[in-house]
Amino acid sequence: GESVGLHLPTLSVQEGDNSIINCAYSNSASDYFIWYKQESGKGPQFIIDIRSNMDKRQGQRVTVLLNKTVKHLSLQIAATQPGDSAVYFCAEKLSGNTPLVFGKGTRLSVIA
């Protein structure tokens, strides 16, 4: 069945450093991946997504890398700021009428 997991449950970084949050997925047929950020007391908020025909996609201060060979997804945050402190979730999806399947999340703490 589908499963999405995370390598590290918590991550602490110094303000200004780059952060890398990793995610493993098990279903090689997944064709869409997405990262969400969830701040305390709020619902998840979209960060960036990537389709399986790409291996890299960049946004504002964020980059998602997809390695289909080892079924690995990562989120890189450049110049991490205190406002980046949150729980980050990766999610995967098969094509068609299928739901997004979420990983358990990684808590990112930014040390000022």
Next chain:
Amino acid sequence: KAGVTQTPRYLIKTRGQQVTLSCSPISGHRSVSWYQQTPGQGLQFLFEYFSETQRNKGNFPGRFSGRQFSNSRSEMNVSTLELGDSALYLCASSTRTSGGGSGELFFGEGSRLTVL
């Protein structure tokens, strides 16, 4: 454009009771999904509705049910509440079409249910 609205935001129930949660999607969004979020299990998919039809269902017992109205608003119901049903229930809407497809989910703030 208003975001996804969920009501109530917080509620406390006792075991054996039932609860109904409401979700108003973003205007124009016809797909509504529900997720249960707990510290131990993360976000678990409950169900997805499109045009008043349930088109996906997660691995939850029959005590969990939902529906969608013609205006795309959705409700979910949990009957015979158990302690383990305490969670944050998140609703999300999207622009997914009848064929499914990808695209981000827009989440509401959630309804936090505590079962005593």
